[in-house]
Amino acid sequence: MLQSLIINLMRTSDFNYQLPQELIAQKPIEPRDTSRLLLVDRKTGAIEHHRFRELLDFLKPGDVMVFNDSRVIPARLSGMKSGTGGAAEILLLRRISPNIWETLVKPGRRVKPGTVLELVNTRDKTTVTAEVIESGENGIRIIKFSDESTLHNYGVVALPPYIHESLKNPERYQTVYAEEEGSVAAPTAGLHFTPELLAKIQERGVRCLFVTLHVGLDTFRPVQEEDPREHRIHREYGVVNNEVAAEICQAKREGRRVICVGTTSVRLIEAAAQNSGDSILKPYEGWVDLFILPGYHFKIADVMITNFHLPKSTLLMLVSAFAGKELIDKSYRTAIAEKYRFYSFGDAMLIL
Numbered sequence: 001m002l003q004s005l006i007i008n009l010m011r012t013s014d015f016n017y018q019l020p021q022e023l024i025a026q027k028p029i030e031p032r033d034t035s036r037l038l039l040v041d042r043k044t045g046a047i048e049h050h051r052f053r054e055l056l057d058f059l060k061p062g063d064v065m066v067f068n069d070s071r072v073i074p075a076r077l078s079g080m081k082s083g084t085g086g087a088a089e090i091l092l093l094r095r096i097s098p099n100i101w102e103t104l105v106k107p108g109r110r111v112k113p114g115t116v117l118e119l120v121n122t123r124d125k126t127t128v129t130a131e132v133i134e135s136g137e138n139g140i141r142i143i144k145f146s147d148e149s150t151l152h153n154y155g156v157v158a159l160p161p162y163i164h165e166s167l168k169n170p171e172r173y174q175t176v177y178a179e180e181e182g183s184v185a186a187p188t189a190g191l192h193f194t195p196e197l198l199a200k201i202q203e204r205g206v207r208c209l210f211v212t213l214h215v216g217l218d219t220f221r222p223v224q225e226e227d228p229r230e231h232r233i234h235r236e237y238g239v240v241n242n243e244v245a246a247e248i249c250q251a252k253r254e255g256r257r258v259i260c261v262g263t264t265s266v267r268l269i270e271a272a273a274q275n276s277g278d279s280i281l282k283p284y285e286g287w288v289d290l291f292i293l294p295g296y297h298f299k300i301a302d303v304m305i306t307n308f309h310l311p312k313s314t315l316l317m318l319v320s321a322f323a324g325k326e327l328i329d330k331s332y333r334t335a336i337a338e339k340y341r342f343y344s345f346g347d348a349m350l351i352l
Contacts, residue, residue, distance in 0.1 A: 010294060012223045012231075015320065016311045017332055025345035026165045028172045033197050036340055036347040040331050042323050043352075047334050052192040052348055055305075061205030062256040063303075064248060068187040068264045069210040071178035074155030074170075075217075079117040079130060086110065088117055090130060090143065091158060092151075092184050094216045095237065099148045104217075105132070105141045117143075119154040128154060158184060158217070160344050162310075173344075182214035182237065188307045188344045189262030206259075209247055213238040213268040213288060222312035233291040233314055238268040240284040245272070248300060249280045259303040263315045266301050266322070267292065273299040292318040294325055304351045308335060308342040323351045 029035050033053040040047055050057075059065075075092040088111055091104040105111045117130040128150060134142035145151065157170045167173060175190035177198070202208055214237045223231045248269070251258055260266045270292065272284035281300060291314060304322055309315040320328045331349065340347045 010228060012226050012228050012312050014325070015223075015228075015313070015316050017329075017336075019311070019336065019342060023336065023339060023342050023346075024162050025341035025343060025347075026163055027167070028191065028345045029341070031194060032176075032192050033194050035192050037192075038331060038335055038340060038347065038349045040323055040327060040349055040351045042327065045327060045330075047331055049338065050350075053197060055197070055350060056200055056204060058350060058352065059201060059204055059206050059259075060257065062251075062254075063206045063259055064251045064256060065201065065206055065208050065259045065261060066244070066248070066265045066269060067175070067177060067190055067193075067208060067210050067261045068213050068215075068268070069175070069177055069179045070183040070187060070212050070214050070264075071181045072157055072174055072183045072186050072215075073181050074152050074157050075184035076158040077119055077130075077151070077155040079119045081111075082116040082118050082129070090117065090119075091217070092155075093140075094184070094235070095148075095182060095214070096142070099145045100133075101143050101145065101148070103141050103143050104139050105143075106139060111141060119151075121150075121153045123153075126150070126153070152181070160185065162343060163345065177210065179210075180212045180214075180239075182212070184217050185215045186344065187213070187215055187262045187264045189305050189348060191345070192348050193261075207247060207251075209244045211238065211240050211244055211265060211268050213264045215264055222310060223314060223317075228291075228293060228317060231291070231314070233289055235287045235289045236264075236267075238271070238284065238286070238288045240268065240272045240281070242283045245281045245283045252280050252300065257302040258300055259305065260301045261305045263304075263306055263309075263318050266298075266304060266318065269300045270298060292321050294321045296321045298322060304349075306349050306351065307344065308332065308340065308346055308349065310343065319349075319351065 037050040037052045077090040093102045115132045119128045129146040271288045271290040276282040
């Protein structure tokens with residue numbers, strides 16, 4: 001009853017806030033773990049200021065940390081129309097099936113179904129073809145590639161639209177543990193970890209587990225509908241393997257904390273739990289479209305590490321569901337007043 005009341009009263013405009021442009025981080029900080037860490041305690045409402053490497057001080061032996069090991073692919077591709085040579089740009093949004101991708105094409109009005117685009121690797125002169133097989137609104141095109149396995153040779157990493165400076169080292173937009181290729185945007189909460197910090201975490205007796213959720217560019221788009229329940233959240237492909245599911249189940253049964261690194265890990269683990277029936281958590285592989293709003297009951301996540309999110313975004317709604325909207329509002333006001341760095345290359349929050 002209370003959950004239904006909360007959701008019925010909720011409006012997207014409730015999740016808006018004003019951020020000075022200078023607080024949008026344009027480049028990553030070095031070393032990774034020297035970023036700032038805002039600690040938010042859900043039980044006491046306390047807010048503290050730390051450095052990310054001090055995360056160790058808040059971990060306990062027996063904790064389980066869940067990381068998203070998805071790797072960002074070079075999603076921005078340049079091509080030309082077969083026959084005419086007209087230039088076109090393809091932005092990969094999400095993989096639908098083998099060789100089939102949902103994309104954003106510019107100029108969209110000139111690229112209709114049946115159009116074939118050629119992508120040329122200037123280094124070795126090899127070519128991949130991209131046939132438009134379906135069109136949608138706002139430049140969306142469904143494209144069939146002749147060989148998606150080589151696309152990484154033809155494109156560049158697509159940084160979020162609010163980052164206006166070029167990135168000298170593309171690996172800086174990857175987590176140090178990124179392995180499974182498929183994201184077009186980074187799971188940014190993981191960007192703060194270094195190999196040395198991960199080693200210290202494991203030495204403390206914390207179990208590090210890896211799941212995969214391929215992040216789409218829709219993650220940056222604000223919710224347009226005033227009633228957030230009318231928003232259709234983007235679907236992302238995820239995998240929770242047998243070992244990870246078993247270890248999380250054991251931790252939950254023994255009362256040990258599950259610490260999710262990033263909203264992507266939270267969404268995947270919670271979606272898998274919802275599909276697990278009477279079990280705590282079963283292995284899962286498939287599409288994830290769980291939209292977490294305030295009033296949601298979290299089954300798995302006990303602690304969350306996350307960055308600061310865009311106004312009116314589904315990610316801001318998720319952290320508000322986890323920590324409580326009033327506490328998140330207070331935390332964001334504090335972060336802005338203390339000049340924390342926001343968004344993908346920005347600072348982090350630890351929500352206990």
